[in-house]
Amino acid sequence: MKLLDVEIEENVKIANDIFLLSFESEYLAENFKPGNFVNILIDKESIYPLLRRPFSISFVEGKRVYIGYKVVGKGTKLLSQKSKGEVIDILGPLGNSFLTDTFDGKVAVIGGGVGIFPLLVLCKELKNRGNKVDVFLGFRDLNSMFLVEGFKDICDNTLIATDDGSRGYKGSVVELFKANVSNEEYKVVFCCGPKPMLKAIKNLNLPVKCYASLEEKMACGIGACLCCSIKGKDDKMYHVCSDGPVFDIMEVEIE
Amino acid sequence: MNLEVEIAGIKLKNPVIAASGTFGFGREYSKLIDISEFGAICTKGITLKKRIGNPQPRLCEVYAGIINSVGLENPGVEAFVNEELPFLKGLDTKIIANINGFTKEEFVELTKILTSLVDMIEVNLSCPNVKEGGMVFGKDPKKVYEITKSVRNVASCPIIVKLTPNVTDITQLAVAAENAGADAISLINTVSAMAIDIETRKPLIKMVTGGLSGPAIKPIAVRMVYECFKKVRIPIIGMGGIMNYKDAIEFFIAGATAIQIGTVNFINPKAVCEIKEGIEAYLERKGFNSIKELVGNINI
Numbered sequence: 099m100k101l102l103d104v105e106i107e108e109n110v111k112i113a114n115d116i117f118l119l120s121f122e123s124e125y126l127a128e129n130f131k132p133g134n135f136v137n138i139l140i141d142k143e144s145i146y147p148l149l150r151r152p153f154s155i156s157f158v159e160g161k162r163v164y165i166g167y168k169v170v171g172k173g174t175k176l177l178s179q180k181s182k183g184e185v186i187d188i189l190g191p192l193g194n195s196f197l198t199d200t201f202d203g204k205v206a207v208i209g210g211g212v213g214i215f216p217l218l219v220l221c222k223e224l225k226n227r228g229n230k231v232d233v234f235l236g237f238r239d240l241n242s243m244f245l246v247e248g249f250k251d252i253c254d255n256t257l258i259a260t261d262d263g264s265r266g267y268k269g270s271v272v273e274l275f276k277a278n279v280s281n282e283e284y285k286v287v288f289c290c291g292p293k294p295m296l297k298a299i300k301n302l303n304l305p306v307k308c309y310a311s312l313e314e315k316m317a318c319g320i321g322a323c324l325c326c327s328i329k330g331k332d333d334k335m336y337h338v339c340s341d342g343p344v345f346d347i348m349e350v351e352i353e
Numbered sequence: 354m355n356l357e358v359e360i361a362g363i364k365l366k367n368p369v370i371a372a373s374g375t376f377g378f379g380r381e382y383s384k385l386i387d388i389s390e391f392g393a394i395c396t397k398g399i400t401l402k403k404r405i406g407n408p409q410p411r412l413c414e415v416y417a418g419i420i421n422s423v424g425l426e427n428p429g430v431e432a433f434v435n436e437e438l439p440f441l442k443g444l445d446t447k448i449i450a451n452i453n454g455f456t457k458e459e460f461v462e463l464t465k466i467l468t469s470l471v472d473m474i475e476v477n478l479s480c481p482n483v484k485e486g487g488m489v490f491g492k493d494p495k496k497v498y499e500i501t502k503s504v505r506n507v508a509s510c511p512i513i514v515k516l517t518p519n520v521t522d523i524t525q526l527a528v529a530a531e532n533a534g535a536d537a538i539s540l541i542n543t544v545s546a547m548a549i550d551i552e553t554r555k556p557l558i559k560m561v562t563g564g565l566s567g568p569a570i571k572p573i574a575v576r577m578v579y580e581c582f583k584k585v586r587i588p589i590i591g592m593g594g595i596m597n598y599k600d601a602i603e604f605f606i607a608g609a610t611a612i613q614i615g616t617v618n619f620i621n622p623k624a625v626c627e628i629k630e631g632i633e634a635y636l637e638r639k640g641f642n643s644i645k646e647l648v649g650n651i652n653i
Contacts, residue, residue, distance in 0.1 A: 322377035
């Protein structure tokens with residue numbers, strides 16, 4: 099990891115409250131792995147927001163790094179107002195990676211809302227390793243959809259669920275996955291999304307390994323402040339920023 | 354320019370110390386910066402037994418600050434000594450062990466274990482995020498005296514007593530610590546605070562209240578350093594919302610011999626270098642020969 103000053107190339111709205119920011123960084127492009135995140139200092143002089151904000155790396159094209167995010171508070175609102183040429187201070191790449199093994203077979207990837215962002219590059223990497231990849235994406239509605247074409251270009255099957263049924267399956271992405279999983283034999287499952295979604299996946303008690311990317315409020319992003327601790331089995335404590343964000347879903351408590 | 358400071362015979366090459374709870378056991382930041390830049394590193398709070406800390410959420414951000422309730426998550430003193438201390442000892446900086454007991458006996462036990470292994474011990478009588486010990490002890494001058502005295506009796510290294518700002522008169526605690534034989538005091542720990550999500554009407558911290566740090570508390574901290582400087586003769590280590598060299602200088606003028614930086618480490622890991630350079634440039638610009646000349650040098 100390094101502290102980097104990068105110049106924004108593009109910062110565009112791609113769906114309701116959803117933005118995609120990009121910048122050039124040879125270091126990050128060469129050193130990041132699927133699942134990694136960066137900590138962005140939105141404004142060096144600001145005392146509110148004060149802390150850096152964590153964002154997953156969505157994908158990389160050459161030296162260009164793409165970060166997707168949703169405007170949810172003051173920090174992300176300020177970030178959305180930044181334009182081409184402005185310099186932001188980035189710390190990264192941080193955290194662990196989705197991929198620790200090579201899987202030879204069929205893989206399921208499940209994403210909900212902004213949890214979809216780190217999955218595009220994961221799917222690409224899984225395909226590069228010779229796997230068959232089915233991706234299940236859950237959105238609120240038609241206006242909240244993003245990156246779907248990108249997944250379609252990469253994955254063998256791209257299945258969509260929307261809460262209001264305006265596209266694809268009407269209902270939750272976990273229900274969509276459940277309906278499908280009975281017919282399929284996946285070697286491994288990867289997921290990222292809101293806690294209720296991850297909890298529902300955990301409750302499926304899948305017979306295969308399932309890895310989830312988690313999120314908690316964090317201050318430092320490197321394992322020093324211990325604000326993002328979560329409980330694992332036997333009261334073992336994990337830190338989402340440095341032990342994760344990707345965990346074996348059965349090894350950690352999802353509250 | 355001479356930035357060296359001395360606390361109870363221990364020489365720090367500069368007065369900038371990494372504050373407890375913001376720097377882990379040093380390892381994490383060593384991947385980013387040369388942590389030997391610090392005059393000393395104050396470890397994450399250590400307890401006798403391993404603690405898993407408080408439930409999530411432990412952190413929220415408020416205007417000009419953050420509220421945390423980590424609750425002293427740490428691996429316990431044995432793991433600290435075996436697994437963390439060897440790394441810290443390899444650094445060219447002084448090591449201060451921050452200790453937390455839930456009884457007087459626990460403070461004594463921790464001191465006995467650590468006194469010959471570290472340069473100094475910071476007795477934390479001010480953690481706001483535990484139900485026993487911590488701030489509960491630290492609000493009562495009699496308890497501060499009693500625990501400090503007990504620790505002093507078994508410590509062969511200098512001891513620093515860390516004070517809480519969550520009292521009417523912090524100077525009573527400072528005086529109690531000095532009278533009991535503390536070599537230095539450090540202040541302030543975080544300020545008890547609370548924030549509520551108005552949509553859900555739920556507190557933003559699971560434990561309801563937590564400790565506020567960051568720029569929001571700096572004026573409170575400077576005032577308390579100033580008040581204690583008038584009452585005690587032992588060195589004061591000042592902290593609370595120091596974000597840059599200007600903030601640090603204020604603390605020296607108010608009476609601090611050294612400073613600790615905490616929240617800023619999360620935001621700008623290079624802050625230690627920038628603050629040191631800033632202090633040096635300030636001293637030169639103002640015609641001081643050493644940092645010592647600035648301590649308590651206030652024009653009222």
